[in-house]
Amino acid sequence: MVMVRGSMGLVAFDDEGRVSDTRVMAVGGDTFAVDIPHGRYHTAISLEPGSVFFEAKAGPYRPLTDDELAPWAPAKGQPRP
Numbered sequence: 001m002v003m004v005r006g007s008m009g010l011v012a013f014d015d016e017g018r019v020s021d022t023r024v025m026a027v028g029g030d031t032f033a034v035d036i037p038h039g040r041y042h043t044a045i046s047l048e049p050g051s052v053f054f055e056a057k058a059g060p061y062r063p064l065t066d067d068e069l070a071p072w073a074p075a076k077g078q079p080r081p
Contacts, residue, residue, distance in 0.1 A: 006051025
């Protein structure tokens, strides 16, 4: 992932759902790009309106399947615990 404009927060989780790393990615900042290993649970949060990032993955594109989703995460549309 490479920031193109603005900034975002990046949160990585371990297999049990505990936060294992946090970063602020920003154009011109200390962290403007990251390489996230395959299978690592993560999320990104925009910190500025209009933020843009580029993400490249090994292809071809395939939507996530249920077995790739974090087993500890709430189901889509369900409130957080």
